Amino acid sequence: MAKILERKTRDIGQVNCIKDGAGQLLVKDEEIKHRWREYFDKLFNGENESSTIELDDSFDETSMRFVRRIQESEVKEALKRMKRGKAMGPDCIPIEVWKGLGDIAIAYDKIPRNVMWSALEKHKVPAKYITLIKYMYDNVVTSVRTSNVDTDDFPIKIGLHQGTTRCEEEEVSLDGQVVPRKDTFRYLGSMLQEDGGIDEDVNHRIKAGWMKWRQASGILCDKRVPEKLKEHKSCFRSIWEFNDNDCGFRALVLRGTCMKTFWLSSTRSCGKVRCSTNLAGSTKCEQNLHGKVKPLLLSASGKARGTSGLVHRSAVLKHQHHLSVRSTSTDVCTTFDEDVKGVSSHAVEEKIGVLLLNLGGPETLNDVQPFLFNLFADPDIIRLPRLFRFLQRPLAKLISTFRAPKSKEGYASIGGGSPLRKITDEQANALKVALKSKNLEADIYVGMRYWYPFTEEAIDQIKKDKITKLVVLPLYPQYSISTSGSSIRVLQNIVKEDQYFAGLPISIIESWYQREGYVKSMADLIEKELSVFTNPEEKFPWACALEFLQAPASGVWTVMIFFSAHGVPLTYVKDAGDPYRDQMEDCIALIMEELKSRGTLNDHTLAYQSRVGPVQWLKPYTDEVLVELGQKGVKSLLAVPVSFVSEHIETLEEIDMEYRELALESGIENWGRVPALGCTSSFISDLADAVVEALPSASAMTTRKVKDTDSDMDMMHYLTKMFFGSVLAFFLLLSPRLVSAFRNTLH
Numbered sequence: 168m169a170k171i172l173e174r175k176t177r178d179i180g181q182v183n184c185i186k187d188g189a190g191q192l193l194v195k196d197e198e199i200k201h202r203w204r205e206y207f208d209k210l211f212n213g214e215n216e217s218s219t220i221e222l223d224d225s226f227d228e229t230s231m232r233f234v235r236r237i238q239e240s241e242v243k244e245a246l247k248r249m250k251r252g253k254a255m256g257p258d259c260i261p262i263e264v265w266k267g268l269g270d271i272a273i274a275y276d277k278i279p280r281n282v283m284w285s286a287l288e289k290h291k292v293p294a295k296y297i298t299l300i301k302y303m304y305d306n307v308v309t310s311v312r313t314s315n316v317d318t319d320d321f322p323i324k325i326g327l328h329q330g331t332t333r334c335e336e337e338e339v340s341l342d343g344q345v346v347p348r349k350d351t352f353r354y355l356g357s358m359l360q361e362d363g364g365i366d367e368d369v370n371h372r373i374k375a376g377w378m379k380w381r382q383a384s385g386i387l388c389d390k391r392v393p394e395k396l397k398e399h400k401s402c403f404r405s406i407w408e409f410n411d412n413d414c415g416f417r418a419l420v421l422r423g424t425c426m427k428t429f430w431l432s433s434t435r436s437c438g439k440v441r442c443s444t445n446l447a448g449s450t451k452c453e454q455n456l457h458g459k460v461k462p463l464l465l466s467a468s469g470k471a472r473g474t475s476g477l478v479h480r481s482a483v484l485k486h487q488h489h490l491s492v493r494s495t496s497t498d499v500c501t502t503f504d505e506d507v508k509g510v511s512s513h514a515v516e517e518k519i520g521v522l523l524l525n526l527g528g529p530e531t532l533n534d535v536q537p538f539l540f541n542l543f544a545d546p547d548i549i550r551l552p553r554l555f556r557f558l559q560r561p562l563a564k565l566i567s568t569f570r571a572p573k574s575k576e577g578y579a580s581i582g583g584g585s586p587l588r589k590i591t592d593e594q595a596n597a598l599k600v601a602l603k604s605k606n607l608e609a610d611i612y613v614g615m616r617y618w619y620p621f622t623e624e625a626i627d628q629i630k631k632d633k634i635t636k637l638v639v640l641p642l643y644p645q646y647s648i649s650t651s652g653s654s655i656r657v658l659q660n661i662v663k664e665d666q667y668f669a670g671l672p673i674s675i676i677e678s679w680y681q682r683e684g685y686v687k688s689m690a691d692l693i694e695k696e697l698s699v700f701t702n703p704e705e706k707f708p709w710a711c712a713l714e715f716l717q718a719p720a721s722g723v724w725t726v727m728i729f730f731s732a733h734g735v736p737l738t739y740v741k742d743a744g745d746p747y748r749d750q751m752e753d754c755i756a757l758i759m760e761e762l763k764s765r766g767t768l769n770d771h772t773l774a775y776q777s778r779v780g781p782v783q784w785l786k787p788y789t790d791e792v793l794v795e796l797g798q799k800g801v802k803s804l805l806a807v808p809v810s811f812v813s814e815h816i817e818t819l820e821e822i823d824m825e826y827r828e829l830a831l832e833s834g835i836e837n838w839g840r841v842p843a844l845g846c847t848s849s850f851i852s853d854l855a856d857a858v859v860e861a862l863p864s865a866s867a868m869t870t871r872k873v874k875d876t877d878s879d880m881d882m883m884h885y886l887t888k889m890f891f892g893s894v895l896a897f898f899l900l901l902s903p904r905l906v907s908a909f910r911n912t913l914h
């Protein structure tokens with residue numbers, strides 16, 4: 168019987184006919200499409216309608232029709248059965264809130280929404296929360312994806328279906344036999360979990376997909392495989408991406424049938440997402456947000472993701488280009504499985520390496536000045552016009568000497584040296600373990616830009632170890648010319664000169680702030696710090712919503728989330744095209760979106776810290792904003808360092824000491840700080856995923872165009888740069904204070 172059952176519920180893609188309401192078989196696409204629409208429309212909007220329903224006060228203004236009232240006794244019974252302390256349901260509202268709301272909760276499902284809104288207003292729930300709740304339930308539309316086509320959109324008018332609680336408890340019997348309860352089961356080809364999730368299934372499919380891809384890309388790099396087959400590499404990738412995306416989408420439809428409220432809120436909060444695939448197999452996804460259609464990025468895992476905010480940010484897309492692929496032929500795609508199986512035995516043994524790039528820091532106080540020299544001698548840090556490049560090293564000597572005493576004080580206050588090397592080594596170890604758990608054996612190398620172990624040393628080791636494929640992962644979430652850019656340039660210079668590296672397939676993950684795992688890990692840390700911020704009772708965001716019923720102005724909501732990013736000189740962004748600011752703003756928007764989706768509604772702000780030298784840096788400056796916030800009456804502030812993933816001098820000294828003191832002096836009474844991600848397991852696991860996903864796009868670096876930001880500039884910019892460069896050189900060389908500081912150090 169199990170076998171028959173299983174066969175009956177096989178993949179939806181294979182079901183090409185269904186029955187209509189009267190039991191007649193439908194075979195035409197159009198008819199099937201209409202039947203599905205009719206079925207879901209009834210399920211969402213008109214379920215259980217009968218001649219006996221009460222029609223008195225349940226007129227729904229938006230849907231312009233009467234809906235069946237859910238009986239008070241049903242709601243009471245459902246509430247009684249809900250146990251405290253359980254995970255939140257698909258509506259993300261803790262059970263404690265429903266129980267706490269008492270009669271309101273009971274009334275929630277049976278009164279017109281406008282009555283509900285005015286009741287909330289009467290209870291002095293702040294307008295912004297009422298708007299938020301309304302927003303979740305307004306103008307929701309959906310369509311159903313069938314085996315062949317998508318139905319037309321239809322509106323969803325009823326927000327809640329508490330009846331699902333009852334259906335969970337009901338016994339199901341088939342031919343008189345009770346079907347046993349299971350935690351997971353297969354439904355229409357998908358693995359569904361007890362909680363309605365499909366994570367296990369999606370993970371399984373993603374893993375399987377990547378395994379296939381790894382096999383295929385390994386083969387495609389094999390010299391023995393005919394060139395003709397290799398030409399279709401992008402096609403393989405594309406069809407796989409579509410399959411994964413399709414799986415995610417279909418899963419959503421399935422969720423829709425069982426977990427209606429989840430479906431609704433997810434449709435609403437993500438805007439309307441459409442994915443279409445043309446005959447050539449290429450997939451296009453679009454999101455319709457507030458009437459503006461935006462292209463969606465396909466993440467390396469194949470899931471669609473929208474850029475946050477309404478502005479289309481080309482700089483962000485620029486760094487994603489290798490992720491969206493077009494294919495040219497479907498014929499070859501369909502032979503994917505067979506071809507892979509046929510040639511996989513020829514694949515060469517891979518030796519995977521992962522190179523973690525980081526800044527590096529002085530380990531003792533004696534290291535400080537030479538470390539600073541290396542930093543300022545980097546043409547991506549002090550960007551002199553070409554004509555003045557000969558001044559780079561003397562200037563670096565000058566500035567490092569001048570800055571060393573202040574820097575030494577800083578490093579002395581955090582224990583006499585930078586913790587960066589130790590933390591980066593720990594992250595490397597954790598990454599190796601995480602990769603192993605994902606069935607990828609890899610050697611991890613750490614290459615620092617300005618101190619030991621230098622990038623050059625790591626590269627030597629990679630060559631000695633005869634690595635056959637390399638993933639380069641800068642430990643900066645956002646890309647900047649001065650960080651990831653500078654480290655990648657070192658690599659490019661070596662590759663140019665070295666035969667082995669010239670032919671080594673390399674994949675560079677330029678930025679990864681947009682990864683779901685990173686965003687969620689950051690949100691987790693912020694939520695955790697917020698929860699212990701003032702007093703432990705304020706831990707629970709929805710408990711705060713309840714608190715608002717009594718005292719709207721109090722609670723954890725008043726804590727300002729203060730993102731403090733490392734700054735860069737403004738000219739990097741304005742003249743040299745550094746995407747850093749755009750990516751930073753995008754990153755903050757994603758983290759805030761994630762927090763909002765969890766019910767954390769605090770205000771936030773972004774400022775830039777750690778400026779060095781006389782030129783203008785990205786604004787607003789952290790120190791100035793802190794003073795302003797204090798003056799405006801902000802009393803509680805949670806600082807979030809966001810451009811780096813380990814603790815370092817700028818978190819431990821600048822934020823924890825200098826900025827904290829400044830904030831307290833400026834009138835801020837409660838200060839908190841979110842720790843850096845370090846070895847947080849969800850974060851490391853996501854980095855491991857990023858590595859796995861990047862492997863297939865590894866290719867020889869010599870074939871890529873090296874970005875030269877100088878050549879991007881027009882003549883006017885070049886002259887301006889030359890002028891300011893000369894002024895800077897003149898100022899630095901002739902400044903009496905600098906000269907005397909320099910002389911003193913020479914003596």
Ligand SMILES: C=CC1=C(C)c2cc3[nH]c(cc4nc(cc5[nH]c(cc1n2)c(C)c5CCC(=O)O)C(CCC(=O)O)=C4C)c(C)c3C=C
Pocket residue numbers: 526527528529539542548549570573574585586587643647649650733734735736747779810811814815816817
């Ligand atoms: C002068 C130019 C600098 C630019 C541009 C810059 C960009 C930049 N830096 C980081 C991250 C870190 N910088 C760190 C130290 C540090 N950075 C600069 C200068 C610039 N940084 C200096 C002079 C120093 C030394 C410390 C000091 O004297 O203030 C560190 C700390 C390393 C440690 O030892 O703990 C980090 C981390 C980013 C992310 C960035 C641009 C986006």
Ligand SMILES: [Fe+2]
Pocket residue numbers: 733777
């Ligand atoms: Fe820095």
